[in-house]
Amino acid sequence: xxxxxxxxxxxxxxxxxxxxxxxxxxxxxxxxxxxxxxxxxxxxxxxxxxxxxxxxxxxxxxxxxxxxxxxxxxxxxxxxxxxxxxxxxxxxxxxxxxxxxxxxxxxxxxxxxxxxxxxxxxxxxxxxxxxxxxxxxxxxxxxxxxxxxxxxxxxxxxxxxxxxxxxxxxxxxxxxxxxxxxxxxxxxxxxxxxxxxxxxxxxxxxxxxxxxxxxxxxxxxxxxxxxxxxxxxxxxxxxxxxxxxxxxxxxxxxxxxxxxxxxxxxxxxxx
Numbered sequence: 001x002x003x004x005x006x007x008x009x010x011x012x013x014x015x016x017x018x019x020x021x022x023x024x025x026x027x028x029x030x031x032x033x034x035x036x037x038x039x040x041x042x043x044x045x046x047x048x049x050x051x052x053x054x055x056x057x058x059x060x061x062x063x064x065x066x067x068x069x070x071x072x073x074x075x076x077x078x079x080x081x082x083x084x085x086x087x088x089x090x091x092x093x094x095x096x097x098x099x100x101x102x103x104x105x106x107x108x109x110x111x112x113x114x115x116x117x118x119x120x121x122x123x124x125x126x127x128x129x130x131x132x133x134x135x136x137x138x139x140x141x142x143x144x145x146x147x148x149x150x151x152x153x154x155x156x157x158x159x160x161x162x163x164x165x166x167x168x169x170x171x172x173x174x175x176x177x178x179x180x181x182x183x184x185x186x187x188x189x190x191x192x193x194x195x196x197x198x199x200x201x202x203x204x205x206x207x208x209x210x211x212x213x214x215x216x217x218x219x220x221x222x223x224x225x226x227x228x229x230x231x232x233x234x235x236x237x238x239x240x241x242x243x244x245x246x247x248x249x250x251x252x253x254x255x256x257x258x259x260x261x262x263x264x265x266x267x268x269x270x271x
Contacts, residue, residue, distance in 0.1 A: 016188075017195065018066070021059035024050040025163040025195030029171050029188070034179035038271055041178050045267045046148065046156055048171055050163035050196070051075070052088045060090045067155040070094045072144050074137070074160040074167060076102045098144065100137035100166050112212050115219030122222040126230045127237050133169055134238075138252035141170055145249065148174075149259050152266035164192045164226055172234065176245035177260060178267055182235055192226040 016028040026049035032041040047068060055063070073080075073087065076099040080087060087095060117125040147156055160166035168189055175185045196203075203224075207213040213220050242248035249255045 016191070018047065018062075020049070020052075020055065020062050022055035023052045023059055023063075024199045025192055026050070026157075027191060027195060029174065032175065032178075032180045032184050032188075034268065035181065036179065039179070039268050040271055041175075041180065042267055042269050044155065045178075046158060046171075046174070048163055048167045049157060049159045050199075051161050052157075052159060053080075055088050055090070063090065063157070064092055068093060068157050069154050070096060070147065070151075070156045072096050072098050072140075072147070072156060072158045074098055074100050074140060074158065074170075076100070078102070079161065096143065098140035100133055100140050100160075112216060115212070115216035115223065117219070118222040119216060119219035122225070123230060123233055125222075127233055129165065130169055130234050131237060131241065133166055134242075134248065134252075137166065137169070138248075141173065142249075142253035142255060144170060145174075145253070145255055145259075145263065148266060149255075149262050162192070162196060162224070164196070164224075168192065168226070169234075172231070172238075173245045173248065174267075176235075176238070177249070178264060182232070185235065186228050186231045189231040190226050190228055196224070 015031070018026045018028060020026045026047060028044055028046075029048055030041050030043045030045040034040060044066075047066070052059075052063075052071065069092065071088075071090075071093055073095060077097075089095070114125070114129075117128075144156070144158055147154070158167050158170055171188065172185055175188065207220060238245060238248065242251065246257075246260055249260065250257070
């Protein structure tokens, strides 16, 4: 679901949510336990969020004060022009475009078909979508993983439009590689339901003005969901198709075993 509206007056529970004025669904990916009871993910690994193009001046100050110096944007240019006034600009912060795909995803015919599929077979459609993102987005994900490997002291934020699917899959891969248990990965995924809640009134009003969304409303609601069963099935899909998150990275990117080891050294710490 696209999210271009936010309510800066609504506070989110903490942790892991971070209040950045004008940015929805922003939270820290860190502090999780791992399969090793003596090792945890560092308290602040990365940040993930929805579209930051409506960030306020105060929000920019908040983001910079956290130490964010690089922001990775997983959206295509066509998506930005369709749903955002412009990409954000923050002094002292580098924006890196890493689109999952540049193909047109918002023409009425394709959008109506996808919404119909989400209405009729939600889980299967999510799995098809997530597999497509993994296949198309390996290059984009590699860039972000390389940042975490090579620049561990430079906090970054990863976002798409809602901060749910493309950013969510990156987060899933990262947590898998770091050894975070499935149960915590599932819980992290469904936090998006809380993160998007402040934006829902504005989203509903805007989508109702579009014929394609209005005529396929059940599909819209399903597409915007973040259910535990979706992530449980996604974890199973990753293992069935790639063996593991490490298997995906080594077969679809230039990341090697030594890079994965360095990533763990950078983002894990003793209890």
